[in-house]
Amino acid sequence: MAKPNIPQGTRDFGPEVVRKRQYIFNTIKSVFELYGFQPLETPAMENLDTLMGKYGEEGDKLIFKILNNGLDNPAKHQQAKEDFEKVLQGKNTKGITERALKYDLTIPFARYVAMNHGQLTFPFKRYQVQPVWRADRPQKGRYREFYQCDADVVGSNSLINEVEFVNIYHQAFIKLGLTNYDLRINSRKILSALSELCGGADKMTDITIAIDKLDKIGLDKVKEELSQRGLNGDQISIIENYLNINGSNEEKLTQIKTLLANSGTGKKGIEEIEYVLTSSTQNSNPQTVNLSIDFTLARGLNYYTGIIFEAKAPAEVKIGSIGGGGRYDDLTGLFGVPNVPGAGISFGVDRIYDVLEELKLFPETVAQGTKALFFNLGLEESKTAFRLLQQVRQEGIAAEIFHEQAKMDKQFKYAEKKNIPYVVIIGSKEIEEKICAVKDLQKGEQQKIPFEELATFLSK
C-alpha cells in the first residue's frame, strides 16, 4: 500500500483548524445576517456551459472539468475517440466533459437567479459560504480547493448597496481584529473612460492588466508592458498622468476630474465613488472605515461594470488580497434574463485565516471544546463521576470523562493537550464528603466544590 496522500493544493482541516475556520465563517456570516442577507447553497458542480467564457481566457483554463461517465461503453468508443481528438486540440466537447467544479460563487448565483427570477423577491440579497476549485498551481496563500464567502444583492441599482458593502467589510474585519485592513475602491467606468482616451474600449483589458501591477513592478515596467501590448507614446503618457495621481482621497478626486473632464462615463464613475466615499465614512461606527481610492485597482473578472472593491491584508503579512467585489450590471443576462443589476463582495477565508494566524489574532476561546475533564480513578469513583458528568451536560456544559482508569499524570496530560481548562477529581475521599476537587489547569489552583454546586461553578 502506497503512502496515503491528498491531491495537490487541497488540505485536511484538523480539529483546531476547523474551530478557527468556523470562527471566521461565523463572524462573517453574522455580519451578513445583520445586513439582511439570506443563506444560499449551490452544487459543487455546474454544467460546463454555465461556467465557460465567464472568467476570461485565463479563467477558462483554470476550470476543473469532470470526465463524463460511460466513456468505456464499447458502443460509443468511436465517438469517444473522435471527441478526445478535439480535446487534444484544446477544444471542449460534451462527449468527454459536460460538467465542471464551480470556480466561484458569483456565476452559480447568477445562474440560480436566472432560473428562479419568477419566484424571488427583489432586491434579492444572499450570502453563500462554500468551497470553489481552481486548477491553478498552488503556492503561498493559494489552493486548488478554497472557500469563498460571498454576499451579493441583485435587482437594485442603488449605490446604497455599495455603501452597505463597505460597512460590511469594515464591521467584519473589525470583529476579526483586523483593524488595519486596507480597503480600496475604484470604478470600471473610470477605467473605461481612460481606455477611450487611449485608443478605444477594446484596449481596456490590456490597460487594466498592466496598471494593476503598478505596486509590484513600478512605473517603468508598466510602461514597458503597455508598449508591448500595443499602445503608442501618446497613449502611454496619458496613462502615466493617470498613474501619477496621488495624495488623499480628495486630492485624487480633484486630479481625476481634470484628467477625465471630457468623458461622460468618467464623470459618472467619479460621482459614484464620491457618493460611496462620503456616505460610508459618515455612517460608520465605531471607527472610521479605511477606504481609499486606488485608480490602479482593476479586478480580473471582466463582468464588473461599476464600483469595484478590493480588500488587502495589512502590508506586513505579504498575503495580498483577502477579498474583493463590485457591481455588475447584467450578470444574469448571460443566462437569458436581462435587466437584473447586481453587486457583491467576497471574503477570501483561507487567506484571512493565514493573516489571523500570522498576526496571532485568534481569540484563545476559539481553541476550546470540552470545558471539564472528569478523572477516572476507579470503578466506584467513576460511577459517581459519571452521574455528575451527566448533570453538568444537562446544563449545556461540554464535559467528558477519561476513558479508563489511569495514572493522574496521564489524565492531566490528556486534559492539557485537549486544551480543557478544568479537571474534576472525584476519589473515595471526595465521595465521602460529597465534594469534588476542581482544578483550574491554567492557574494551577484547586478548590473544593460541593456536588450540587459543580454545574453552576463550571458554567461561569
Next chain:
RNA sequence: GUGAUUGUAGCUCAGCUGGUUAGAGCAUCAGAUUGUGGUUCUGAGGGUCGCCGGUUCGAACCCGGUCAGUCACCCCA
C-alpha cells in the same frame, strides 16, 4: 503554462572533499514518583536516507530519470 528549489525517524533538521553499526532536539512509551500534570533525571522503541537506474572496491552524498512538496512568474482569493 514558465522558472527555481527541496526530499534523511511521527515533527524540525544535522550529516565535513563519497568510507564500515546514519545522528540531535522535540514527540511517543517505560521507570525514578501507589491521589495531583507542565520541571528534572534514566532508559527504550522508531529510518531499505522519496522512487528507479548509472558511476565506483564502496553512494544519504556524484550523474541521469521519475514522483512529490515548496516558492516565484502568469493569473488570482
